[in-house]
Amino acid sequence: MTREATLIAGDGIGPEITQATIEVLGAVGVKFDWDEQYGGMAAVEKAGTPLPNATLDSIRRTKLCLKGPLTTPVGGGYRSVTVALRQEFDLYANVRPTKTIVPGGRFQNVDLVIVRENTEGLYVGLDYTFKIAGDRRALAQAMSIVTREGSERVARFAFEYAKAHGRKKVTIVHKANILKATSGLFLESAQRIAKQYDGIVASDDKIVDNTAMQLVIKPEQFDVIVTTNLFGDILSDEAAGLVGGLGLAPGANIGTHAAIFEAVHGSAPDIAGKGIANPSAQMLAAAMMLDHVGELDAGNRLRRAIETAIVQDNVRTKDLGGSATTTEFAAAVARRT
Ligand code: NAD
Secondary structure (H helix, E strand, O other): OEEEEEEEOOOOOHHHHHHHHHHHHHHHOOEEEEEEEOOHHHHHHHHOOOOOHHHHHHHHHHOEEEEOOOOOOOOOOOOOHHHHHHHHOOOOEEEEEEEOOOOOOOOOOOEEEEEEEOOOEHHHOOEEEEEEOOEEEEEEEEOOEOOHHHHHHHHHHHHHHHHHOOOOEEEEEEOOOOOOOHHHHHHHHHHHHHHOOOOOOEEEEEEHHHHHHHHHHOHHHOOEEEEOHHHHHHHHHHHHHHOOOHHHOEEEEEOOOOEEEEEOOOOOOOOOOOOOOOOHHHHHHHHHHHHHOOOHHHHHHHHHHHHHHHHOOOOOOHHHOOOOOHHHHHHHHHHHO
């Protein structure tokens, strides 16, 4: 069976790591019919806009996208295309797994997944300054929007994810002791969903500041975490830092009508075109895409092949202390699929 999917190679190191990823997907034997589209800087050069309608139409049709990192100009220029895509397709669950792959770091057995609500909270854009007594920026106010429906759907996603991936526990992370209305509603809604999974997936809850501390003391205690937008943003970067950083961190943005898979890192302009980028994060994102379309065995094989290439075969790119090029690493992974 061949599935149609949109492919955005991206900017900077995007084309290099995407090419390497297509190669290993070929090796695991799952076929995709790629509809190649553009976004970011590459799209500005080709179509005069960072997010062409053809790209949106393609994702609308295929509902599935593997995306490379896209450059966002700092200061002026266009808004983040990655954020625009999340909003356009209502990709409400941002899923970021964190797992120890390279031995010898501070933590040996980290294997957790953070599910971050991706559309509500403090990221809705209601962020204002007010003028008082001639000072145009004397007061600032941000509004956080939390809905029962939004909280329940991301909680349901987290529990379904746990069930499908053999995970044992979902921890609901909140600040309901202080933010009684917003965080309180999130906690109450998520707990209601948790009850529906009694006996199937265990659950507990933790206050966000305690969670941040527990993550750096005993990260092995966490399995799946579900939380609101800002807390998830911060905790998922903290978690990536526990296991060796960006080159190994994949992410998925999932909604009802579409899903976009990508590496957490950016376009790395400092190493673009040199052939030394680590394609692991993009490959791990592709493995999540395989899970998403029901190819769980192929997803697991790809993850195992990446681990074996790094740990057993000791084929590592520069960021992991090795000297392998992007293509040499891809070949090593392909051999192990
Ligand atoms: P970055 O993630 O691109 O790079 C940070 C550092 O990590 C750099 O030193 C880079 O060389 C290194 N690095 C990143 N990925 C690597 C890989 N796969 N292998 C080896 N080293 C790697 O972050 P930045 O420099 O802050 O951002 C560059 C551009 O990327 C900006 O325009 C930013 O807006 C964009 N960006 C896009 C996304 C996305 O599309 N999802 C995410 C983050 C940043």
